[in-house]
Amino acid sequence: MKVLARHAAGKALQNDNLEIANRAKEAKKIDSAVINATSGMFFHEGNVFRGFRTVEKILNELPDEDFYAYSPSDGGARFREAVLNWVFGFYREEIEHGNAVRVVATPGGTGAIHASVFLGLDRGEKLIFPDLCWAPYYGMAANLGLNTATFGFFSGEGFNFKGLQATAEKVASEQGKLALIINDPCNNPTGYTLSEAELREIVTFLNTLIQPVLLIYDIAYLDFADNNARRCFKILSGLNENILTAVAFSASKTFSVYGQRLGALIIMGRSEKAVSEFYDAAKFTARHTWSNANRGLINLLITLDEDSFLKRDFLSELNGVKEIIGKRAKIFMEEAEKAKLLVHPYRSGFFVTLPVRDVHGALKALAEEEKIYLLPVSGSVRLALSAISEAETRGLAARLKKALTPFQ
Ligand SMILES: Cc1ncc(COP(=O)(O)O)c(C=O)c1O
Structure with a gap:
């Protein structure tokens, strides 16, 4: 009999998302041209993480x-x-x-x-x-x-x-x-x-x-x-x-x-x-x-x-963040339409998702050909607009289109 209970047997965190996110982070440290769009956190322009002042x-x-x-x-x-x-x-x-x-x-x-x-x-x-x-x-x-x-x-x-x-x-x-x-x-x-x-x-x-x-x-x-x-x-x-x-x-x-x-x-x-x-x-x-x-x-x-007063101050900071994400999203969605890149319907928030036929093939091609790191989801790849800068967003749709054409 094992120490580990039967209900816990075989459970291990095999999370390829964490592994991909870590690889993206390491790659970005070595080469600033890498686009790390894996994180579910908000980063300010320049890929800087900062808490709210309020x-x-x-x-x-x-x-x-x-x-x-x-x-x-x-x-x-x-x-x-x-x-x-x-x-x-x-x-x-x-x-x-x-x-x-x-x-x-x-x-x-x-x-x-x-x-x-x-x-x-x-x-x-x-x-x-x-x-x-x-x-x-x-x-x-x-x-x-x-x-x-x-x-x-x-x-x-x-x-x-x-x-x-x-x-x-x-x-x-x-x-x-x-x-x-x-x-x-x-x-x-x-x-x-x-x-x-x-x-x-x-x-x-x-x-x-x-x-x-x-x-x-x-x-x-x-x-x-x-x-x-x-x-x-x-x-x-x-x-x-x-x-x-x-x-x-x-x-x-x-x-x-x-x-x-x-x-x-x-x-x-x-x-x-x-x-x-x-x-x-x-x-x-x-x-x-x-x-x-x-x-x-x-x-x-x-x-x-x-x-x-503090609530007002916080909401004004939060609105600033929403505006930044909104700006990135607008640029991305307009360019995606021009590039004829397939994107699932998006309204607002941290992420957009692109449908692909072969998720792991698509992620590999993006990383190897374009140095762009995204995460896998069901039949799609997820791009975190929350984590990339406006400068990184510009031209991104065309680059994604180039690498993803065989997969969409
Ligand atoms: C859809 C969704 N639900 C829930 C959570 C949980 O967030 P937390 O436990 O950090 O509050 C997350 C975090 O990424 C999420 O994306």
């Missing part, structure tokens, strides 16, 4: 206790206020009018998604999500002994609603329950954002299901979407009583604090009983898995919630 100011001014002490397992009442005000914004009152809402602080969006999946499904059950997705969904399912079912993300220029419907109906009727992850707005890896009509169609469909449904709505890139993106929560608040929404918020991207680890699981639904049961179990999981979340960042959110 975030730095708030964290530096926190009293020791507010930075170093333990925090409550769910983050506490002021954190709850801060998160709900931040995420739901203008729509908060309306959403809470017809829905029960609870919050648990988590280590990043990752912690919120992991806890949701763990609490929503039993071993052997199936988790569903689109094929173009954030790769750790697969690893989380594997780690929890779950199976996965995917559907194609796009149908033409829009979301593949029929694919979602067929997969969801099948899984719901087979296992008597459905757990579905949707990453929106500014989806990773595509940069696509569901239109209001598409989200309404999903809500209307889920409302036809009679089985219990857990919708895990991963909003890691919420703050890089259009200003009216928060309407999505109002739309989701129209889900029926048999449906719980687990909104997975990430502080990493919004505040550029990737390694500091804070997120929040917002549990919302019409059934007070179902929401409070899920919250109790989530808080229990938090206490007995990671204990408590990053106290300094919890207080960052609380300070921004309670100090409108």
